[in-house]
Amino acid sequence: MTSPIYVAIDTPHLRKAQTLAQRVRGHVGGLKLGLEFFCANGHHGVHEMTKFGLPIFLDLKLHDIPNTVAKAVQALHVLEPAILTVHAAGGRAMLEDAKAAAGLNTKVVAVTVLTSLDDSDLIDIGVGGAAIDQVERLADLARASGLDGIVCSGEEVAAARKAWPDGFFVVPGVRPSGGAMGDQKRAVTPREALDRGASILVVGRPISLAANPDIAAREIEATL
Ligand SMILES: O=c1ccn([C@@H]2O[C@H](COP(=O)(O)O)[C@@H](O)[C@H]2O)c(=O)[nH]1
Numbered sequence: 001m002t003s004p005i006y007v008a009i010d011t012p013h014l015r016k017a018q019t020l021a022q023r024v025r026g027h028v029g030g031l032k033l034g035l036e037f038f039c040a041n042g043h044h045g046v047h048e049m050t051k052f053g054l055p056i057f058l059d060l061k062l063h064d065i066p067n068t069v070a071k072a073v074q075a076l077h078v079l080e081p082a083i084l085t086v087h088a089a090g091g092r093a094m095l096e097d098a099k100a101a102a103g104l105n106t107k108v109v110a111v112t113v114l115t116s117l118d119d120s121d122l123i124d125i126g127v128g129g130a131a132i133d134q135v136e137r138l139a140d141l142a143r144a145s146g147l148d149g150i151v152c153s154g155e156e157v158a159a160a161r162k163a164w165p166d167g168f169f170v171v172p173g174v175r176p177s178g179g180a181m182g183d184q185k186r187a188v189t190p191r192e193a194l195d196r197g198a199s200i201l202v203v204g205r206p207i208s209l210a211a212n213p214d215i216a217a218r219e220i221e222a223t224l
Pocket of ligand 1: 008151202
């Protein structure tokens, strides 16, 4: 069975990214490349990472006016990402245009509330109510806009899955029991996230900062 773990390759160094991918490729289901990697390595870097034969998740969290996002998504076609992120807060027109611009084999998923935010952070940015309410609201919007799914934390994924049974749910910010949280504020264990309805898990530092990333990936996989 394919692993639900996508390893977050968060480094600007292509060589380091390749080394990490090589070490964990047998224990993960895909490679997640985000802003840090893409800003440093661009299309060339993504192309190099496709050589590992794993699905590529381009976590670029696009958020701009509809025309700009649609053109950006079109410019990514050639990379054929399996998954691409946009921010749900970009609004309905932006989400619809992003989905329409994507290739048929690319799942477009909307980031709802970043897992690094808690309820008090939401107050700071003018969002009243709890993270769960905002996630549910933005999940409804993503679904109505024709997207494939959302990104949310393991704290909300059960409610989101219940409301959208065939949605695709990406859960980042997962931590093995007792693992360092870093900047993550709404984290659950990989097992809990899957049990609650996650489609895939994004795991970064618990693997990439481990002394032996392949062993760390294997140990997390064994808990699932
Ligand atoms: O809400 C979100 C959306 C995306 N991410 C990304 O996932 C990984 C998590 O890395 P860890 O080292 O396991 O914390 C990272 O690439 C983020 O950009 C997220 O954490 N939360």
